[in-house]
Amino acid sequence: MKVLVPVKRVIDYNVKVRVKADGTGVDLANVKMSMNPFDEISVEQAIRLKEAGQADEVVVVSIGVKQSQETLRTALAMGADRAILVVASDDVHNDIEPLAVAKILKAIVDEEQPGLVLCGKQAIDNDMNATGQMLAALMGWSQATFASEVEIAGDKAKVTREVDGGLQTIEVSMPTVITVDLRLNEPRYASLPNIMKAKKKPLEEKSASDYGVDVANRLEIVKTAEPAERVAGITVGSVDELIAKLKEAGAV
């Protein structure tokens, strides 16, 4: 079975985000970029499936600016076999929407015929939580989102999902799209020799037009603003003082 893993290049989760003064977006010039943390988890899961003999090839895909190549190299260094870079924008500030990403992924799935697509649950930049579900819809496949446990047996996958009420386990028919949650695994770090080896692994470069997909955004960004600031609070010296303040505020 071939496993396809879409990985997104996003602002590093440790970076303090700054809204651009002109309100057109978030400043991404000269900020540290990394692989979306959820995608590290899906790459890890795919590699584990290969190590367990359940997958024979792990193909990683990234859609966006040319620099997404770095993200793909990271995935190759972790252990993916091959990468596809789809250049869909030449501006780091132009985020390709989940619907367009899902359409490009569908074209790649049609070509590559994977038995499984492992997506992240959510990209930590746009916080959309949509691409995997959209790809499953376009393929007419089953979907299992927010996975914290995955067991593949024949043409079925048993997936435990993190839901509002706790955990739900479902069984989906393969091929399928699974989106991964934080507790599925702990991703490995790439070792130096593997980083060197990754430089020689195949990375194919494509463009959105190769797949005939229109990547124009459906959501026009009217403005981007800072969230409302909280007024500075006070430090209390003791539990008694805290209780007094809370009573004064009518909070307890």
Next chain:
Amino acid sequence: MAVLLLAEVTDGNLAMDATAKAVAACEKLGEVTVLVAGASAAAAGDAAAKIDGVAKVLVAEDASLGHRLAEATAALIVSLADDYEHIVAPATTDAKNVMPRVAALLDVMVISDASGVVDADTFERPIYAGNAVQTVKSKDAKKVITFRTSTFDAAGEGGSAPVETVGVTADPGLSSWVEDKVAESDRPDLTSAGIVVSGGRGVGSEEDFALIEKLADKLGAAVGASRAAVDSGYAPNDWQVGQTGKVVAPNLYIAAGISGAIQHLAGMKDSKIIVAINKDEEAPIFQVADYGLVADLFQALPELTEKL
């Protein structure tokens, strides 16, 4: 213009708070028809009919809808979609599972976690863990939206909308339910509670998480946790508050042993009053706290529980 609103239904029961908040979010959008789907959904349909502002309730009952599997639920919604310009739901995990699928089947973008409605085409939503708020205007003919419930006040109850049943599309049979692991609790629901007490890695163990729970019980509060506390096994996953967990905005949020990473703040910084208890005076949680107490939680929490 007409709105189709997917109600939040669990095991045949309507989640009133989440559904009524989503109804309130539709105020500027048009007449609201609530879709209540489940293996059994009639009682939930009757409950939804009472929400103020609801014009009609559609009840869809079928075994395939019992556990809100995405494939069957999305197919049902798409079969009804022709009559509506807006297809919306509260941003629960169920809806986040289903609605993007609906949107893709309709060839439109989804607007996830909308926190504000500017007009029928224009919505606000937090991005980058709430570090920015984006206003987006949809160019799609139909808008598929999930609403972040913590920013809307629930619509009242006093209505009596007509209830109709609708036919269910054939089950695509792509997935099946195996089991739910749901912890029973007498505590209020985390996303609608007036007070939330949350613990982080600083609590140190599953046993000591009882300190958090005791304070919560004293206050009639819900219990929350940071990701680190959940990952370390101190608390179950459904207690996680944050960018990728639940978003809460209670009157009072008490964070103990939580450092205040942006991913955690994303889920609680709209709370009315925030209390932080942390032994490190430099902890970033103090920057959003109204009342900060620099203290060892193992002393402060029992004292607080006793004296309140």
